[in-house]
Amino acid sequence: MPGPKPKQYVTYQSDQHDLEAGKREVVELHFRVAEGYHVNSHTPKSELLIPTALHLDSSTDVKALPAEYPAGTLYNFSFNPSEKLDVYTGEFTVRLPVVAQAGAHALTGSLHYQACDKAACYPPRSLPVQIAVTAK
Amino acid sequence: MRRASILGVMVVGIALLLWAGWHNLRERKLAMQKARENQVVLIPDKAGQAEGEDDLAPKMRGKQAPNFTLKNLDGKKVSLDDYKGRPVLINFWATWCGPCKVEMPWFEQLRNQYAAQGFEILGLADDADAGKDAIAKVAQKSGVTYPILLTDGKVQDAYGGLDVLPMSFYVDRKGTIVEQTAGLGSKDQIEANIKKTIASGGATETGGL
Numbered sequence: 215m216p217g218p219k220p221k222q223y224v225t226y227q228s229d230q231h232d233l234e235a236g237k238r239e240v241v242e243l244h245f246r247v248a249e250g251y252h253v254n255s256h257t258p259k260s261e262l263l264i265p266t267a268l269h270l271d272s273s274t275d276v277k278a279l280p281a282e283y284p285a286g287t288l289y290n291f292s293f294n295p296s297e298k299l300d301v302y303t304g305e306f307t308v309r310l311p312v313v314a315q316a317g318a319h320a321l322t323g324s325l326h327y328q329a330c331d332k333a334a335c336y337p338p339r340s341l342p343v344q345i346a347v348t349a350k
Numbered sequence: 351m352r353r354a355s356i357l358g359v360m361v362v363g364i365a366l367l368l369w370a371g372w373h374n375l376r377e378r379k380l381a382m383q384k385a386r387e388n389q390v391v392l393i394p395d396k397a398g399q400a401e402g403e404d405d406l407a408p409k410m411r412g413k414q415a416p417n418f419t420l421k422n423l424d425g426k427k428v429s430l431d432d433y434k435g436r437p438v439l440i441n442f443w444a445t446w447c448g449p450c451k452v453e454m455p456w457f458e459q460l461r462n463q464y465a466a467q468g469f470e471i472l473g474l475a476d477d478a479d480a481g482k483d484a485i486a487k488v489a490q491k492s493g494v495t496y497p498i499l500l501t502d503g504k505v506q507d508a509y510g511g512l513d514v515l516p517m518s519f520y521v522d523r524k525g526t527i528v529e530q531t532a533g534l535g536s537k538d539q540i541e542a543n544i545k546k547t548i549a550s551g552g553a554t555e556t557g558g559l
Contacts, residue, residue, distance in 0.1 A: 221513070262445045262484060293452050293534065328446055334514045334533035335447040337476070 223251045223329035224341050235316035235349035238279070243268070243308045243345065245325065251336075252301040253327040255286025259300050263328070264338050268308055270323035276347055278321060279311040291332065314349035321345040408530035409510045415440070415521040416508040420474065420499040423486050428472070428499055430521075436468040437547045440519040442501075442512055444477040445488045449534035450516040454492035456537045460544055461496050467548045468523075471496040474505065476512055520544070522551030 227244040247253055254263045268281045284307060286300035312321070324340040415438075419429040430438070441457060443450035454473070461471045475485045475498060482500065489498045506512045509519060520529040520543050528550045529543045 262480070262488065264446050291448050291452075294448060297448070299448070330448065333449055334516070335444070335449060336514055337444075337512065338446075 222339060222341055223248045224253060224327055226341055226343050228344060231347045233314050233347055233349045235314060238311055238313050240309050240311050241345060243310055246305045247303050251329045251331050252289055252303045253329045255300045255302055256283035257300060259298060266327040268325050270321060273321055275315045275319040276321045277313045282309040314347050316349050318348045321347060410519060410527045411530045413527050415525050415527050418505045420502060422497050422499055423482060428497055433470055435523050436470055437523055438521045439471045442474045442476045442515060442517045444515050445480040445484050447515045451492055452534055453516055454494050456540060458494050460541055464544055469548055473498045474501050476501050476506060520547040522547050524551035
């Protein structure tokens with residue numbers, strides 16, 4: 215029996231991307247962390263922490279190159295000032311270089327992340343991501 | 351003259367040591383005070399008040415604690431039933447959960463403090479991907495000596511699904527969940543819940559392990 219859809223702490227703003235066919239272009243993927251929460255950046259300061267990472271399904275129409283993640287900001291829990299975390303809060307943008315064949319395509323995948331607020335943490339989540347690309 | 355200056359240096363040295371000790375104690379008190387000011391209790395004190403926060407409602411409070419059999423870090427099977435007749439705190443945590451790691455040294459200390467009343471803590475690592483070694487390392491670093499058990503994906507559901515960590519269930523001697531908490535609370539709150547758990551379900555039995 216499938217359970218209820220898990221609550222998401224990050225949202226994705228789906229934009230239409232118009233690109234030049236056959237050329238390397240960068241699409242910007244805009245995400246927003248819900249207010250009062252933070253997620254680890256792509257490069258958290260401990261190997262135990264779960265990094266934010268984009269996983270894309272393979273596509274023959276749109277070749278995706280390694281994503282470029284923004285730097286995080288330093289954060290610490292008030293109860294543990296000595297342990298610095300590297301996190302995203304509010305809006306953050308992942309830059310994804312792609313080479314698209316001519317036509318309209320949808321690149322699919324997910325953003326894997328793990329969120330906390332100031333007193334609790336939430337199990338890792340995968341946020342579905344669909345990137346609409348039209349290349350001419 | 352020389353003796354006097356040596357004596358002077360000694361006096362200054364002792365004074366510095368005393369000052370450093372006092373300063374350290376003061377800093378620690380301030381840090382604890384700050385942590386208390388910032389603590390958040392995610393579950394309301396009374397059931398049924400969690401408007402719009404259904405996933406955080408203490409839905410297991412008042413129910414019988416579901417039994418489970420899980421492996422500890424040595425691969426030995428451990429069941430909740432092994433602790434029948436004893437007050438038990440079941441704490442779900444994970445290696446990636448910062449607030450969880452703050453509580454664990456408090457748990458260890460309180461477990462020792464209330465051991466004479468038969469009280470025990472079971473730390474359930476809700477951490478499928480971390481691996482046993484990472485779990486053991488974090489537990490050791492936190493100074494934990496109470497049993498750490500590896501979850502099996504089913505026990506989380508049996509306890510109402512875990513939408514937030516840390517999540518704790520206080521089980522009395524009769525196996526009833528007398529309290530359920532989510533998120534980091536204060537050490538005082540945890541101790542009050544432990545006392546309530548020990549007092550509940552009749553305090554005459556001391557059975558169990």
